[in-house]
Amino acid sequence: MSKLKIAIQKSGRLNEDSLQILKDCGISIDNGKDQLKASASNFPLEVFYLRNGDIPQYLRDGVVDAAIIGENLLVEKGEDIQFTEKLGFSKCKVSLAIPKGEKYTGLSYFQNKKIATSYPKTVQDFLAKNNIQAQLHIINGSVEIAPNIGLADGICDIVSSGSTLFKNNLKEVEVLLKSEAVLAVSPEIKKEQQEILNKLQFRIQSVLKGRQSRYILLNAPNDKLEKIINILPGMRSPTVLPLAEEGWSSVHSVLNKNEFWEVIDALKENGAEGILVCPIEKMVI
Structure with missing residues (x-):
């Protein structure tokens, strides 16, 4: 097979x-x-x-x-x-960085400077696009140390949290690409x-x-049901089921996790109660 x-x-x-x-x-x-x-x-x-x-x-x-x-x-x-x-x-950026004490004046700062990097093609393409001439030092690993030992004026490397730059007394000045x-x-x-x-x-x-979504269940008074349904985006439309208590319904829907709190606030303001939010393992569309 x-x-x-x-x-x-x-x-x-x-x-x-x-x-x-x-x-x-x-x-x-x-x-x-x-x-x-x-x-x-x-x-x-x-x-x-x-x-x-x-x-x-x-x-x-x-x-x-x-x-x-x-x-x-x-x-x-x-x-x-x-x-x-x-x-x-594994989100990160490929960025140019220089020593914290240096004043950054824009891309012209790198004109005729030395840049240490593990990404020579990415850097060269970016510099050429911006008409900047610089000398590249290709280093595999530990690029951040280069300015501290006098090997380069700046670096180009992957930046995630920025903590590695901070520890090496560097600051990010240009983002070449997001990855x-x-x-x-x-x-x-x-x-x-x-x-x-x-x-x-x-x-x-x-x-x-x-991963991007959350499943939401809530109780809604029937006289406010239309407003609450209009707030919920849903995959197609929310599911509405009658509760044992007369005059109330249970509403089920799916939210984008990035819009979650704004939607929750709006639901509460419009009478929703007993709001339950659950993670979704997988969602097949």
């Missing part, structure tokens, strides 16, 4: 988040310690644990059919590789593997929709 070969980062946060979304998709990975390859016991899937920077080439060559990878890495090493889904985790994990596809993928990937992507979309 054909299997879909998918690559994920060998270790780190992206590895953990990638395995979690596969688990949430109902896929059980027989993952032994220090394995470089593992199979799913209940889905036609093989997982390859690879060094992050090698994944674009493995996709390009068709060694793996798909990958969960940072969008920033595709920009740097795999512009020819397409992705089919943004996954909503998150994506589901990337090999240009060499075969038809059978594409069909398996479509099934996996359907499961992923259901998980992501569930």
Whole structure:
């Protein structure tokens, strides 16, 4: 039986988040310690644990059919590789930073300066687009130390919380791009593997929709029911059921988690009571 070969980062946060979304998709990975390859016991899937920077080439060559990878890495090493889904985790920025004590005057600050980075293509494209000439020092790992030892005037690196910059006495001054994990596809993928990937992507979309939503149940007096229903967005329309107590109904609906508190406030103001909110594991549309 054909299997879909998918690559994920060998270790780190992206590895953990990638395995979690596969688990949430109902896929059980027989993952032994220090394995470089593992199979799913209940889905036609093989997982390859690879060094992050090698994944674009493995996709390009068709060694793996798909990958969960940072969008920033595709920009740097795999512009020819397409992705089919943004996954909503491992969000970060690729940013330029300089020492805190330096006065930043705009991009012209970097004219004829030295920039240390692990993302030379991304930086060079950004500088060229803005007509800035700078000298790049390519460093793999520990880029933040470069200004402190006199190797560079600034850096370009991944920024998540900003704590690493803060610890190294640096400040973020320009965001080159925003990134998150994506589901990337090999240009060499075969038809059978594409069909398996479509099934996996359907499961992923259901998980992501569930993560973005909340299930809400509430009690509403019938004389205020119309106002309350108009507040609730719902998937199509809210479900309304009569309560044992005359004159009251139970209303069920789905909310976007980002709009949650604003909607709750409006519901309370319009007479809703006994509001119960639950997470949604998966949502199939």
